Amino acid sequence: MLTIHHLNNSRSxxxxxxxxxxxxxxxxxxxxxxxxxxxxxxELKAVHPLGRSPVLTTxxxxxxxxxxxxxxxxxxxxxxxxxxxxxxxxYQQYLFWLHFAEGSLMPPRVAMLVFxxxxxxVPALLRPLAKKILDGIMDAYYKPNLIQSLKFTExxxxxxxxxxxxxxxxxxxxxxxxxxxxVAMGQADDYPAIKAWVKKIHDRPAYQRALEKGGExxxx
Ligand SMILES: N[C@@H](CCC(=O)N[C@@H](CS)C(=O)NCC(=O)O)C(=O)O
Numbered sequence: 001m002l003t004i005h006h007l008n009n010s011r012s013x014x015x016x017x018x019x020x021x022x023x024x025x026x027x028x029x030x031x032x033x034x035x036x037x038x039x040x041x042x043e044l045k046a047v048h049p050l051g052r053s054p055v056l057t058t059x060x061x062x063x064x065x066x067x068x069x070x071x072x073x074x075x076x077x078x079x080x081x082x083x084x085x086x087x088x089x090x091y092q093q094y095l096f097w098l099h100f101a102e103g104s105l106m107p108p109r110v111a112m113l114v115f116x117x118x119x120x121x122v123p124a125l126l127r128p129l130a131k132k133i134l135d136g137i138m139d140a141y142y143k144p145n146l147i148q149s150l151k152f153t154e155x156x157x158x159x160x161x162x163x164x165x166x167x168x169x170x171x172x173x174x175x176x177x178x179x180x181x182x183v184a185m186g187q188a189d190d191y192p193a194i195k196a197w198v199k200k201i202h203d204r205p206a207y208q209r210a211l212e213k214g215g216e217x218x219x220x
Pocket of ligand 1: 041051054
C-alpha cells in the first residue's frame with residue numbers, strides 16, 4: 001500500500017490530485033506546519049532525512065521529491081494514464097515542463113517569498129536599508145527571471161491544452177503547484193491562459209476529491 005506523507009498547504013497536494021486521477025488506493029499521513037516558522041514538524045525527519053514533504057513510502061520504498069514521486073507513481077500505478085507521451089515532440093515537452101517546474105520556476109518564487117518575509121522581520125530601524133538591499137536583489141535578478149518564465153509558460157498554454165500532448169501528464173502535475181499558488185495570490189492577472197489552465201484542473205472531480213482529503217490548502 002502506498003503512503004503519502006502530506007504537509008498542509010504544500011507541494012504534496014498535487015500528488016493527491018494525481019493519485020485521485022489514477023484511482024489508486026493510498027494511505028494519507030498528515031503533518032502540520034509549525035505555526036511560527038512555517039516549517040515541517042520534526043516527525044517528518046523520521047520518514048525521510050530531509051524532513052520535507054511530499055514523501056512516498058511503501059514496505060520497501062521511501063522516495064522524496066515530488067517529480068520523482070510523480071514518475072514512480074505513473075510508472076507503477078498509472079495503467080497508461082498521465083504517462084510519458086510516446087510521440088517525440090510531446091515527450092520532449094514532457095521532459096522540459098516536468099523539470100522546469102521545480103528546477104526553474106519554483107526557485108525565484110520561493111526566493112521572493114522568503115525575501116518579502118525577511119523584510120517584515122528586520123527591526124524597524126534597519127528596515128529601510130534592508131528593503132533597499134533585498135528589493136535590489138529581487139529587481140535585479142529574481143523578478144525578471146520569474147516574469148520571463150511566466151511569459152514563456154503563458155505562451156505555451158495559449159497554444160496547448162496541456163503541457164505535453166493532448167492529455168494531462170506528470171508534467172501538468174508538477175506545474176500545478178507553482179501556477180495555482182500564483183493564481184491564488186492574485187499575481188496572475190497578466191496570464192489569462194495560466195489562469196484558465198488552473199481553473200480547468202480545479203474543476204476536475206479528482207482535484208476536488210484530493211482537496212477534501214488533503215485538508216487545509218490555501219491555493220485552490
Ligand atoms: N523540490 C522538493 C521540495 C520539497 C519542499 O521543500 N517541500 C516543502 C513543502 S512545499 C516543505 O516540506 N517545507 C517544509 C520545510 O522545509 O520544513 C519537492 O518538489 O518535493
